Amino acid sequence: MYNFDFVKPSTVEEAVAALQDDEAQPLSGGQTLIPSMKQRLNAPGTLVSLLGIEALKGISVSDGVMTIGGTTTHATVAAQADAYPALAYLAGQIGDPAVRNRGTIGGSLANNDPAACYPAAALASGATIVTNTREIAADDFFQGMFTTDLEEGEIITAVKFPIPEAANYQKFEQPASRFALTAVFVAKYADGVRVAITGASEEGVFRWAEAEDALSNSFSAEALSALAVPANDMITDLHGTAEYRAHLCKVLTGRAVSAIS
Amino acid sequence: MKVQMRVNGRQVSGEVEGRTLLVTFLRDGQGLTGTHTGCDTSQCGACTVHVDGLQVKSCSMFAAEADGAEVTTIEGMANADGSLSVLQQAFQDHHGLQCGFCTPGMVMAAATLLEQTPEPTEAQVRHHLQGNICRCTGYHNIIKAVMAASGQQVTQVAAE
Numbered sequence: 544m545y546n547f548d549f550v551k552p553s554t555v556e557e558a559v560a561a562l563q564d565d566e567a568q569p570l571s572g573g574q575t576l577i578p579s580m581k582q583r584l585n586a587p588g589t590l591v592s593l594l595g596i597e598a599l600k601g602i603s604v605s606d607g608v609m610t611i612g613g614t615t616t617h618a619t620v621a622a623q624a625d626a627y628p629a630l631a632y633l634a635g636q637i638g639d640p641a642v643r644n645r646g647t648i649g650g651s652l653a654n655n656d657p658a659a660c661y662p663a664a665a666l667a668s669g670a671t672i673v674t675n676t677r678e679i680a681a682d683d684f685f686q687g688m689f690t691t692d693l694e695e696g697e698i699i700t701a702v703k704f705p706i707p708e709a710a711n712y713q714k715f716e717q718p719a720s721r722f723a724l725t726a727v728f729v730a731k732y733a734d735g736v737r738v739a740i741t742g743a744s745e746e747g748v749f750r751w752a753e754a755e756d757a758l759s760n761s762f763s764a765e766a767l768s769a770l771a772v773p774a775n776d777m778i779t780d781l782h783g784t785a786e787y788r789a790h791l792c793k794v795l796t797g798r799a800v801s802a803i804s
Numbered sequence: 805m806k807v808q809m810r811v812n813g814r815q816v817s818g819e820v821e822g823r824t825l826l827v828t829f830l831r832d833g834q835g836l837t838g839t840h841t842g843c844d845t846s847q848c849g850a851c852t853v854h855v856d857g858l859q860v861k862s863c864s865m866f867a868a869e870a871d872g873a874e875v876t877t878i879e880g881m882a883n884a885d886g887s888l889s890v891l892q893q894a895f896q897d898h899h900g901l902q903c904g905f906c907t908p909g910m911v912m913a914a915a916t917l918l919e920q921t922p923e924p925t926e927a928q929v930r931h932h933l934q935g936n937i938c939r940c941t942g943y944h945n946i947i948k949a950v951m952a953a954s955g956q957q958v959t960q961v962a963a964e
Contacts, residue, residue, distance in 0.1 A: 640859055641852055
């Protein structure tokens with residue numbers, strides 16, 4: 544790994560100032576960034592640790608919305624997000640216990656790995672990603688594999704999840720990496736159902752609009768029977784073909800719906 | 805830059821670079837070579853230590869991030885008189901190791917499980933140890949050791 548300067552500010556303002564340097568990058572839990580730096584895929588001149596900023600940690604619930612600080616770890620969400628059980632369950636399935644003790648929700652969303660779990664929850668919940676400068680709707684935030692609407696030096700300070708009436712996460716795990724081979728998050732709100740799928744598409748996390756319409760009309764696994772996810776944009780790798788992943792999208796959505804209803 | 809932390813109850817400090825990993829600080833800086841670097845890609849868990857009571861992979865955390873922390877390594881797991889702890893003894897009694905390379909990480913990971921869940925089921929043990937890879941044992945005896953350390957009768961595990 545190439546060397547870098549390490550700074551650990553205690554406020555968002557100081558972190559934003561430190562990130563003005565072109566060579567600077569934010570560091571949260573580092574569970575993706577550190578391995579990629581070891582491979583020299585990433586070589587920041589300065590790493591700005593966000594973990595010294597107390598204001599970015601913690602979970603609160605108010606008016607049906609769960610707000611999770613950007614550097615809240617997966618382990619904390621798994622243990623404390625009682626008001627949104629499907630989200631707590633999802634967090635408890637990420638990686639392994641050691642990864643969950645370091646990895647953070649803000650880091651996961653900013654990285655937008657095409658097989659990561661949190662993007663599915665954020666998109667299916669219609670979450671709002673709060674940064675140091677603005678609020679971004681999840682529908683606008685995810686812009687393809689490893690790509691988001693974040694500007695250089697912009698920091699995720701919190702994520703706001705409207706708590707659904709019911710929700711379920713079905714993850715078909717790639718057992719070596721424990722990332723999602725394909726995973727589906729279904730969230731049922733008073734004004735409709737949202738379905739988000741991760742691990743499957745070359746474009747990263749996406750909403751399955753046809754399933755949302757069908758489930759909003761009739762919330763049952765049978766409502767999906769006539770639908771199919773096209774395989775053309777799906778990922779093919781040694782773990783599964785595009786057709787296999789497309790099939791999983793439907794199967795897992797059905798399982799999620801059955802688990803709720 | 806200078807970092808200081810408590811390691812196994814002892815206050816230590818040292819000069820590190822930004823890129824110095826916690827595992828490097830512990831092994832090369834403090835001579836605590838019980839913590840192993842296995843894969844160096846955060847897959848295998850041989851480098852597992854406790855930082856402020858939480859298990860982490862010390863190859864995937866910078867030493868600078870542990871500044872001011874309370875760190876426990878495998879060297880801090882024995883009883884005060886130097887005898888093996890219940891968990892360590894269970895690994896020996898149930899032959900929960902062969903080459904032993906993964907064992908420090910297994911013990912550190914299992915210790916946090918038993919703190920959170922004093923009588924885990926076999927499924928809970930297996931789920932908790934997902935981030936710790938052993939290439940010798942096939943895991944059965946590791947699972948038995950952890951179950952036995954929790955005071956439960958161990959005769960057979962499900963996968964046998």
